[in-house]
Amino acid sequence: MRKGLMLVLALxxxxxxxxxxxxxxxxxxxxxxxxxxxxxxxxxxxYAFGATSESATLATAADAFTATNDGNGKENLGIxxxxxxxxxxxxxxxxxxxxxxxxxxxxxxxLITPVTGAQLATNVAKSANQKFGLQxxxxxxxxFGGAQQTIGVTVTAQAS
Amino acid sequence: xxxxxxxLLLSFACAFTAHAAGGLSSNWGEIVVENLEIGxxxxxxxxxxxxxxxxxxxxxxxxxKLKVLLPQAxxxxxxxxxxxxxxxxxxxxxxxxxGALKKEVVNVKLTIPNDKQYSGKKYHVWIWTHxxxxxxxxxxxxxILISIR
Numbered sequence: 001m002r003k004g005l006m007l008v009l010a011l012x013x014x015x016x017x018x019x020x021x022x023x024x025x026x027x028x029x030x031x032x033x034x035x036x037x038x039x040x041x042x043x044x045x046x047y048a049f050g051a052t053s054e055s056a057t058l059a060t061a062a063d064a065f066t067a068t069n070d071g072n073g074k075e076n077l078g079i080x081x082x083x084x085x086x087x088x089x090x091x092x093x094x095x096x097x098x099x100x101x102x103x104x105x106x107x108x109x110x111l112i113t114p115v116t117g118a119q120l121a122t123n124v125a126k127s128a129n130q131k132f133g134l135q136x137x138x139x140x141x142x143x144f145g146g147a148q149q150t151i152g153v154t155v156t157a158q159a160s
Numbered sequence: 161x162x163x164x165x166x167x168l169l170l171s172f173a174c175a176f177t178a179h180a181a182g183g184l185s186s187n188w189g190e191i192v193v194e195n196l197e198i199g200x201x202x203x204x205x206x207x208x209x210x211x212x213x214x215x216x217x218x219x220x221x222x223x224x225k226l227k228v229l230l231p232q233a234x235x236x237x238x239x240x241x242x243x244x245x246x247x248x249x250x251x252x253x254x255x256x257x258x259g260a261l262k263k264e265v266v267n268v269k270l271t272i273p274n275d276k277q278y279s280g281k282k283y284h285v286w287i288w289t290h291x292x293x294x295x296x297x298x299x300x301x302x303x304i305l306i307s308i309r
Contacts, residue, residue: 032208033192038300041183041217045296065296068181070217071189078301116232154290156299158235159189 039070040077040157049136055093056138062106063131067155069124074160077130080117084149087139089114096144099137100153109135112153123160182218184289188302196308199274203267204304211265212302214289216258222291226254226266229286229301240284240305248272249285249304255292272308282307 043066049058069075081089081100090097091111101109102120112118121130134153187210196202205211216222228246236242243249252267268287272278283306290299 029195030202030207031192031194032204033194034188034190034208034210035192036189037185037187038189038302039183039185039215039217040298040300041181042296042298043181045182045218045294047296068183070183070185073189075189080299150295152293152295152297154297154299156288156290156301158286158301159303 036073036159037071038075038157038159039072040075040155041068041070042066042155043068047134052138054138054142055140057135058138059103059109059135060133062103062133064133065155066129066131067120067124067157068129069126069157071157071159072126074123074125075157076122076160077120077124078117078156078158079112079120079132080154080156081112081114082152082154084151086144086147087142087149087151089151093137093140095141096139098139098151100151101135101137103133103135104130106133117156120155182216182220182222183298184222184224184291184300185215185217186213186289186300186302188212188287188304189300190303190305192305192307193270194307196270196272196306198272198276198278198308201269201271204270205265205267212268212287213263213265214258214300215263216261219260221257221259221262223257223293224255224264225290225292226251227288229288231284231286235284235286237284237303237305240282243283243285243306244278246285249287251287268304270304270306278308280308 067077079102083089088097093099100112103109124130228249230242248271250269258264285304287302291297
């Protein structure tokens with residue numbers, strides 16, 4: 001009886017280091033595996049278009065921004081746009097509605113769809129980067145002339 | 161001459177300033193959780209051994225938002241379905257500020273309803289972490305893959 005108890009205790013000590021990723025729930029071991037970390041850096045983190053007029057089309061250089069994969073594996077990069085305080089992101093410029101496009105080559109401008117966004121790049125290798133530019137189609141008219149609008153653009157990384 | 165030049169200052173920020181590069185990191189890029197049972201709740205941080213951690217790599221504090229998201233069809237990991245209800249995943253915080261070069265741990269609780277229709281299923285769900293209030297923001301999508309016995 002005593003021998004049996006000692007054996008169980010000894011086994012528990014040997015098995016303890018393995019328990020970090022396999023905990024038990026009832027009789028079943030739940031296993032958890034973290035297969036990849038994810039990390040992204042974007043620079044610069046601001047850009048000012050300055051004063052403009054209704055219906056204008058404004059664009060940065062095609063390589064104005066750099067998104068870098070700092071993770072430990074390949075990443076896909078998505079890009080989304082948010083409304084400003086007074087203007088809505090849209091698929092066509094209109095009254096108090098703007099369009100944000102992105103480009104990775106300065107020739108083709110792709111819509112950043114409101115809410116769902118767009119795919120900026122796929123399978124970006126570890127430590128590699130994706131350069132891109134932004135194009136803004138200003139609302140055709142606005143009730144908020146003279147008011148600075150801050151539009152948020154977000155680059156999101158996910159494991160490929 | 162333009163019909164209307166209304167001095168509208170349109171910007172991503174007040175100025176084209178030389179902000180330092182910055183970003184976010186997380187140890188949970190993809191996490192696979194297996195052998196779950198219906199009718200049970202799981203503290204994923206405890207089971208993972210390495211808690212869900214967000215690192216602010218900016219040289220200034222940032223406001224972060226977190227949200228549980230359903231994967232879109234084109235995002236689905238092969239062999240997995242979208243989680244039936246994002247309410248299965250609960251985060252202990254969904255918005256907070258993280259100091260410069262600091263990290264924050266977020267607790268993740270997963271509850272599987274006690275319904276046999278979920279037995280044998282494999283589900284995919286995202287946790288989206290992103291900066292808030294920044295002109296050029298960054299975000300991370302942590303892929304959570306679960307398998308139910």
